Amino acid sequence: MRPGGRGGSLWLVLGLTIALLFLHELGWLQPLEAILTVPLTPIQRLVADLGRRAVEGIEFLREVRDLQGEVQRLRAQVEALETENLRLQELAAENAELKGLLGLVRENPQRTFVAARVIGYETDPYLRALILDVGTRQGVREGMPVVTRGAVLVGRIAAAEHTRSRVRLLTDAGSMVGALLQGTRAMGVVVGRPDGFLLLDLVAPEEAIVPDDVVLTSGVGGQIPRALVIGRVAQVLPVSEPFRQALVRPAVDPRRLTAVLVLTGFPGMETPETP
Template identity: 30%
Template sequence: MRTTNDRPLRLGRTIVLLIMLVSLSLGLVGLSATSKLDGAENWLAGVFAPVQKGFSEAGQNVGNFLAAVRDSQQLKAENDALKLQNQSLQEENAKLLDLQRQNDELRQELGFQKLRPDLINLPAAVVGHDPNGTSQTLLIDKGEAEGVRKDMAALSPSGYLVGQVTDVEAHRATVLLVIDANSKVPAKVQRTNADGVLEGQWQVGGRLSLKHIKQSQTAGEYVGKGDFVVTSGAGGAVPKGIIIGQVLSVDQLDIKQEQQADVYPPVDANTLDSVLINVGTK
């Protein structure tokens, strides 16, 4: 068993050995310059070559590792920069799409004004929908202070009837869409002038249904597939001649001596950013 007294002795031996190795190395360097110890130098080189190779490979591996770390950090930085750039491009693209949609709606409004110059319409932005999802309504940013009144017609920018005003506040109003089951609009078939009542069917899985159409007593039809359904103007709240939808199919109700038609609206009002409130005629 070694004691603590051996430690100074071992330390002294280590120091002596290091001094000898250093001296030997210096001597070999000097002799190498005079070419007197070529053989010994070659022998020592052969002995220490594996050690030197090991240190060299280890150094190279460390260098490769550090280079890989630097490359990884650079790639991460570049990836983060690309993510930021992509996010910025997506936001810019969304803004451009929104501007394009607004421009399209404006062009539609101008085109509709040319078709129906007799109508006075107030543009209103859509700011909300039914939060409960139990009815089909829009909330707009115009109200009584801007001239909006109950039962006024709400049109799409292209001039299709999408609903009627039901509730009015100072600077806001609620529009009940025509597809809601509580909506009933006096309408007629554009081709034949056959009268009916257009009722919403959203709560029962449909869109629109034109009901109470008098059955034809002749060979001609009062309503057929492809016919356009327009407002009749009955009651005076909604101007006549506004397109509401197009007939998809017709049912004959022999018991009531009436026809009933499934009607599809040409515009999805839930996708609109703005509507036109018809506040009067010229």
């Protein structure tokens, strides 16, 4: 290449560029530009369409990400609301139970009660018991009856410590309570069974036992008041000399209780012996 050749080419390109710009401004290149633009139009449209779709794709991915975040937020909100709803249901059930106990206290002003919360449940082949959060400090003594709303008998205090006590449930095999049939007025005793039912026993053979009859406490013995609800006759057993028997379904499932009342005093009550 001769010296000065590169510099000459640059000047030539610069000159052509200036000339083309000048001709473009004068409008003399429009026919040529139109001819050159026609083949490029489909390509331009394709490039524009691809660009638009790329932008739309990016926007779609952004929207999907935002929707996923919104779904997660709503799911967490639903779970929180479900948890709150369960808590409110439990509070409503507990409130209804406490209202029932309060109503029992108001309906029996001649009796004295100690309110207690159930803090444990014990069960094995030989013992069925509730653990309460009250004891001798609150005036609870062995032998005192424990009731729930509806004047239902749950059991009796089997042992009392300073701040807690154990309730022997009616279904415990060692439990025995004097009973009275509301309909026929027949009397007997109710003893616990390991299958969760109660056995009505020692009913005189001439007395009638009717299925679904309400079984109440008889008040015999002076340590449990009369007319507390025990349950209902579920099945009359075949006559067995010298007494009649029946299976009794308890009026309450003690495992569902959260609060009870210890009956510490009532008219005619014999004070349980303190060990």
